[in-house]
Amino acid sequence: LASGLREGLANLFKIFGGWASDRYGKRKFFILLGYVLSSIFKFFIAFANSWYWLVAFVSLERFGKFRDAPRDAVVSYSKKTTGKNLGIVDMMDTLGGIVGTLIVLVLFWKFAFDLKKVILIAAIVAVLSPLPIFFVKEPKIKPMKKSLGKSITDLSGRLKYFVFVSSVFTFCNFGLYFFLVLTAKNLTNSIIISLLFFALYNISHAIFAIPFGKLSDNVGRKSVLLAGFSLFFAILLGFAFLSGITWLIVLFVLYGLVYAITGPAQRALVADLSDNMKATAFGFFYTATG
Numbered sequence: 393l394a395s396g397l398r399e400g401l402a403n404l405f406k407i408f409g410g411w412a413s414d415r416y417g418k419r420k421f422f423i424l425l426g427y428v429l430s431s432i433f434k435f436f437i438a439f440a441n442s443w444y445w446l447v448a449f450v451s452l453e454r455f456g457k458f459r460d461a462p463r464d465a466v467v468s469y470s471k472k473t474t475g476k477n478l479g480i481v482d483m484m485d486t487l488g489g490i491v492g493t494l495i496v497l498v499l500f501w502k503f504a505f506d507l508k509k510v511i512l513i514a515a516i517v518a519v520l521s522p523l524p525i526f527f528v529k530e531p532k533i534k535p536m537k538k539s540l541g542k543s544i545t546d547l548s549g550r551l552k553y554f555v556f557v558s559s560v561f562t563f564c565n566f567g568l569y570f571f572l573v574l575t576a577k578n579l580t581n582s583i584i585i586s587l588l589f590f591a592l593y594n595i596s597h598a599i600f601a602i603p604f605g606k607l608s609d610n611v612g613r614k615s616v617l618l619a620g621f622s623l624f625f626a627i628l629l630g631f632a633f634l635s636g637i638t639w640l641i642v643l644f645v646l647y648g649l650v651y652a653i654t655g656p657a658q659r660a661l662v663a664d665l666s667d668n669m670k671a672t673a674f675g676f677f678y679t680a681t682g
Contacts, residue, residue: 402454403682409458410465410675411543417535419462419671420525426459427522434515438508461675468663468670469531472609475616478663479605479656486598490591536669543672551665551673555680558658561621562681564628572647575631576640589644596648597655605656613661620653 413422433453440446467481468474492514499505499513536543576589608616623646630643659674666673 402457403679405455405458406461406678406682407544407672407675408540410461410671410673410678411540412458413462413465413671414533414536414543414669415538417533418530419466419533420528420530422462423459423466423525424522426456427518427525428456430454430456431515431518434511434518438511438515458675460678461671464659464663464674465670466528466530468660471664473606474663475605475608475613475656475660476602477605478659479602479652482601482605482652482655483598486594486601490594490598493591534668536672543669544676547669547673547676548665548667551662551676554661554665555677558677558681561624561654565624572631572644576644579635579637579640589640592641592644593648596645597651598648600649600652601656604653605660608657608660613657613664616657617654617661620650620657623653624650 409422409426413419430453433449433455436449437446437453440449464478464481467477470477496510499510505513538546572589572593576585604616604620627643627646627650630639630646634643659677662673662677663670
C-alpha cells in the first residue's frame with residue numbers, strides 16, 4: 393500500500409510541478425521547493441508511530457517529486473547535448489541509489505543502527521543535497537499564463553503520440569523488475585544474491601547512460617530508442633526460454649542496458665518536441681508513463 397501510494401502520487405504530482413514551472417517562468421524555485429518538502433517529510437517518517445502515519449508521510453514525501461519536470465527542463469536547454477546531459481542525470485541518480493543502499497547496509501550491519509537513526513541520517517543528507525542548485529544559472533523563461541488543461545491541450549500532437557508509445561512500453565515493462573528479482577531468488581535460494589543481481593542492473597544502467605545519451609545526440613533519438621525497445625523484447629524472450637545463473641547475469645546486465653539506452657533518449661525526445669513548454673511536457677511524460 394505504502395509503495396503503491398508513494399509511486400502513484402510521485403508521478404501524479406510531476407505534471408503539476410512542470411505546469412507551475414512554465415506558468416510562473418521559474419525553474420530553480422520549484423526544484424528547491426521539491427527538495428525541501430521531501431526533506432521535511434523524511435523527518436516525519438522517522439517519527440511515525442503507527443502504520444497509517446507512516447503511509448501518510450511516505451506518500452507526502454513523494455510530493456516533492458514535482459521537482460523532476462523543472463529539473464529536466466533546465467538540463468535540456470542545451471539542445472546539442474540534451475541526451476548526454478540527461479544521461480548524466482540518470483547516471484547520478486542510479487549511482488546515488490547504489491551508494492545509498494550500501495551505506496544503509498553498513499549502518500545496519502556494521503554499526504547496528506536502528507531504522508529511525510538511518511532515516512534521520514537520510515533526512516539530513518536530503519536537506520544538504522540541493523545546495524549545488526544555488527550555483528546553477530537559471531535561464532530566463534517567459535511565463536506561460538495558461539491553465540493546466542490548456543497547457544496539456546497545446547502540447548504538440550507529435551509529443552502526445554510519443555508519450556502514448558512510451559506509455560505502452562512502460563505497460564509492457566510493468567512488474568518485470570519484481571519478476572526478475574523473484575526469478576533470481578528462486579534460482580539461487582538467496583535474497584542476498586538476488587539483490588546482487590539488482591546491483592548488476594543498476595551498475596549497467598549507470599555505466600551506459602551517458603554514452604547512449606550522447607549517441608542519441610549524434611545519430612538521432614528514434615534510432616537509439618528503436619534499438620532499446622528491440623533489446624527489451626529480446627530480453628523478454630530470453631527470460632522466457634533461457635535458464636541458469638550465467639544467462640541470468642547476462643540478462644540482468646542487458647536489462648540495465650535497456651534503461652541506459654531508452655531513459656535519456658526518451659526524455660531528450662520529449663525536450664525536442666516540447667516547444668516552449670518544456671517543464672509541462674516533461675511532467676506530462678512522467679505522469680503518463682509512471
